[in-house]
Amino acid sequence: VTRAPGTAVRHAWRGALVAALLNGLAMPMDILVGRGIPGMPVWPPLASALVGLSLAALLLGRRHRPTMALSSWAFVINNVAILATLWVTSAAYAAAGNWVPFQAHKLGILAVALLAPTLPIGIGGVVAYVGTAITQYQLFAPAVRASLPPGQSWVLLIYGLFGGVLLLNRVRELALERAVERARTEAAATERLARAFLAVRDLANTPLQTLTLAAAALRSRAPQLEGLLDRMDRAIERLRRLNAILEPQRSPRWDQGDESFDPAALLGASREARYSPPSRPARAPSARSPGGPAPAPGSGDRPSR
């Protein structure tokens, strides 16, 4: 029996995949953008794209068995590759002049906020993008720094702040979504349990009725068995009370076709559904209309007085 991955794992996997694909497909474009820049190396964007595509292939290969660890590591490795590439290419862009600084870092901050698999990784990612950009900015030669628009560190910090807020908001929404999914799953399980309890009751009630009547008949025909029949009556009474306990507090939902059902089949369906995703239990066929074909031979003997 396999369990479907939870919402958090699915989100983490999807976020890591999108991030890897963005890296794999967008980095080669950086080669085109920077082809006229003197000293701009080609290998860092290519290497980063290769890392992104490899991670995307790995994630796609594990799409039916995603894990939080795999998605988290893929996301981190992908961003390390991007940051390393940006470190090299930003230096070349800055040296060439006429550069709007750290645009890729700013995009990276927003991408991390929207795609990070977990809050700690998201915060780490935002800090890494802001931190490496500010550090690199501070390490630029004074002449290079003078050629760039002023206040870049502040701009990056503001981006980092926005990224952090976006990240927190997204994590909160995901938590709400998970809570809703959990509540839905619990409601489905409760519904199944209520139906199973009802089925147990339905299965038990007729034999209990038979025992009640048989005991009454015996009491009439064999009064000398009174002590034995008293014990039997007490046992039936206890079963009757158990039956009352099994009545669910809240009635399950009854749908079209539930009017006449087979409790044993329903119990079997409940057992099978225990490890399956939430779904409606199997239902017996709808009641045949009185004008329909003759019923199949039942458990009964022929009518008699």
Next chain:
Amino acid sequence: MSHHRVVFLEDDRDLRDAFADFASIMGSDCLKLASYQDLLDHRGEVLDCDRAILDVNLGAGEPSGLDAFRWLRAQGFSGKVVFLTGHAATHPLVAEAHQIGNARVVAKPATVAVLHSLLDSGGEP
């Protein structure tokens, strides 16, 4: 103790037999029927009876005790009718049975006293 002729429509054979035995001890005659079709097949005997005890669920995919009730009334059966059911009161068929004004609904397992009252007074509460 009064003598009655009772239709007992129930898909469980053991319960049918046990009830017939009980009815006999109570001095009543019991016509045991296993299905809606049996009811139709024994129309004459059924209409000779003066009360009917009908199981609500007569098996998956089968016409219910409510169908039997409607048929009885359509045939002019004027005796007392009681529904006997193992289902919860919220079950759609049981809820529908409760809506029927001139029939009583009794939950299984009914006590001997309740069953006695069904045969003795014809299901009056």
